[in-house]
Amino acid sequence: MSDNIFGITDLGRQRKNNEDVFIAEQSADGRYIIACVIDGVGGYNGGEIAASIARETIQQRLVNFSGEVIPVLTGAFAAANEKIWQERHAVNEHSKMACVVTLAVADLSSNQFYYAHLGDTRLYLFRDGSLVKISHDQSFVGFLEDSGRLSESEAMNHPKRNEIDKALGFHVNIINGDEIETGQSPFLPGDMLLLCSDGLTDVVNKAGITAAITGGGPLKTIGNKLIDAANDGGGKDNITVVLVKNDKEKQQHTVTKPMENAQPGKPKIIAEQRPQAPVTVTESSLRKSYKGWTILLLVLVIGLAAACLWQYVNYRNNRENFFLPKKDSVANVPLQRNLQEVKLQKAINQNKGKILVLSDTAFKSPVIISQSILISRDSLYLKAKGNIIFQSDNGFKHPAFVLASNTKSVQFDSVSFQGFNVAISGHDEALQLKNVRFNDCNIPVLNTYTFPRKKYISGGPNIPAFRLDSLPKKK
Structure with missing residues (x-):
């Protein structure tokens, strides 16, 4: 180690x-x-x-x-x-x-x-x-x-x-x-x-x-x-x-020595050569020059120390927030589902048969989705009667529908998805679509595959069964 x-x-x-x-x-x-x-x-x-x-x-x-x-x-x-x-x-x-x-x-x-x-x-x-x-x-x-x-x-x-x-x-x-x-x-x-x-x-x-x-x-x-x-x-x-x-060495900056610590008897003077009389450097002018530089350096050091002190005080006051992930605290509070979502999730969970018909008289379009709807059952045929549109809530980035790992077959029939980052998250060959429309969805279907542990796997996904369909007949 x-x-x-x-x-x-x-x-x-x-x-x-x-x-x-x-x-x-x-x-x-x-x-x-x-x-x-x-x-x-x-x-x-x-x-x-x-x-x-x-x-x-x-x-x-x-x-x-x-x-x-x-x-x-x-x-x-x-x-x-x-x-x-x-x-x-x-x-x-x-x-x-x-x-x-x-x-x-x-x-x-x-x-x-x-x-x-x-x-x-x-x-x-x-x-x-x-x-x-x-x-x-x-x-x-x-x-x-x-x-x-x-x-x-x-x-x-x-x-x-x-x-x-x-x-x-x-x-x-x-x-x-x-x-x-x-x-x-x-x-x-x-x-x-x-x-x-x-x-x-x-x-x-x-x-x-x-x-x-x-x-x-x-x-x-x-x-x-x-x-x-x-x-x-x-x-x-x-x-x-x-x-x-993090065992890397901290960056240490060497402090510049003040000019007053230099040897005054040996100033380093670089004179620009011009066609004029030579410049005479007196002891008095050297003292004034060193004094000016010393005052300037002191002002800079005091200003830097004040800035560091302010940063340290600010850091101490906000230390907890500084290290925590930069997320809006409101965003961490679980959203409350709207009535349409609650009704939809209950309808899926409580449906005793394998067919669930969603009527536009019961679900007024668009149905705004703010939290993923989970389908956790063996099979379900979800069919729309009338115009059913699922629409992403503002800021919602997750799938509208998620098929649980125990789900073997889910079919969506005659529904539309609007504005989702991911419309449906499925797995293996559990998902089927019939007359489904995706409008402004970055990823219409996100599918994953499950394989046995520690086994050799060969092959690949078959040619997708999904295809462009003709316009659905009016019901």
């Missing part, structure tokens, strides 16, 4: 099995440092397996990746979620298994780090003696703590501390990363990232973690200090710590 990353996990003092796993490695091309902490949920029979599936899937997705980093991270989460969900429904003993995960990728060449987070494992950034919590605990108690309604000590001792809202395996699908907290931030020389499970943060407070890091030493020494601190506090859960350091 390189000197800029270290990971360690410990059973703790009260558990008989370890449901924590971690990743601490470089990408295949050496560009990225990959750090991840995964905490299994669901007891002895499930938590370890869920965590292991997540670790294996994330490693496969990140072994040699390129392009935009955050979509790769959320894609790895979605793939792990689907595999855990399949295992939950394949084995009765694993029906409650899930895991929480925090994943960070550091790019030292550009001094940036990227992260994705789900659950109550945590990501911290340590810079210049200050420890800043980057991730948010996705739980009721975590919300109360982050919003200032509970102090850190009150949250650590709350009876519902470990009741989480989100995890891999809780739902059939993670729709385009909507449930995943993501972000990026500068990762400067000397900075350190700490990823950890709640086995550490439920026992050791922020001051204790800061003290262990500030004590210095190799990452292995710091990691062991944190493990020991959690065990000394009772070790009630498994404890996992991953540390990443």
Whole structure:
């Protein structure tokens, strides 16, 4: 393991099995440092397996990746979620298994780090003696703590501390990363990232973690200090710590020496040669020259010091917001579906047959979509009676309809999609279209394929069955 990353996990003092796993490695091309902490949920029979599936899937997705980093991270989460969900429904003993995960990728060449987070494992950034919590605990108690309604000590001792809202395996699908907290931030020389499970943060407070890091030493020494601190506090859960350091040297600028420190007896004078009388340099004129330069330099130094002081005060006042992902806080609040959307989702969920007819007398066009409509059933024939148009809400970037992994056949008949980034997200050969129109949709259909694990695959998609159709007959 390189000197800029270290990971360690410990059973703790009260558990008989370890449901924590971690990743601490470089990408295949050496560009990225990959750090991840995964905490299994669901007891002895499930938590370890869920965590292991997540670790294996994330490693496969990140072994040699390129392009935009955050979509790769959320894609790895979605793939792990689907595999855990399949295992939950394949084995009765694993029906409650899930895991929480925090994943960070550091790019030292550009001094940036990227992260994705789900659950109550945590990501911290340590810079210049200050420890800043980057991730948010996705739980009721975590919300109360982050919003200032509970102090850190009150949250650590709350009876519902470990009741989480989100995890891999809780739902059939993670729709385009909507449930995943993501972000990026500068990762400067000397900075350190700490990823950890709640086995550490439920026992050791922020001051204790800061003290262990500030004590210095190799990452292995710091990691062991944190493990020991959690065990000394009772070790009630498994404890996992991953540390990443930007070990590049800080840029140090040499301060220019004031002119008054130069030797006055040997001034360096460059005279421009002109056809005129030679210039006579007297001791008095030299004193005035040095005095002028000294005053100018003092003014510049005072001005620079004042600017630095203002920047530091501004940084201290806004430190928490500076390191958090630059997102509008309102955008993080889940949107409330409109009445048409609620009615549509209920109609799909509660329909007892395989055919669902949408009448334009019941659904007034356009039906504005602000959150993806999930189709999670074996088969469905969704047919429009009259003019049914699905239209994207302002700022909505996700699919209008998402076919769950357990869906085998869905057919859309005589509907229109307007203004979506992605109109339908399907998989394998589950989707069929009949007289469907896509207006101003960047990606009409986004399709994925599922293959057995660790099997050799040959072939490719067949010639698409989709074709331009004649105008539909009026109903």
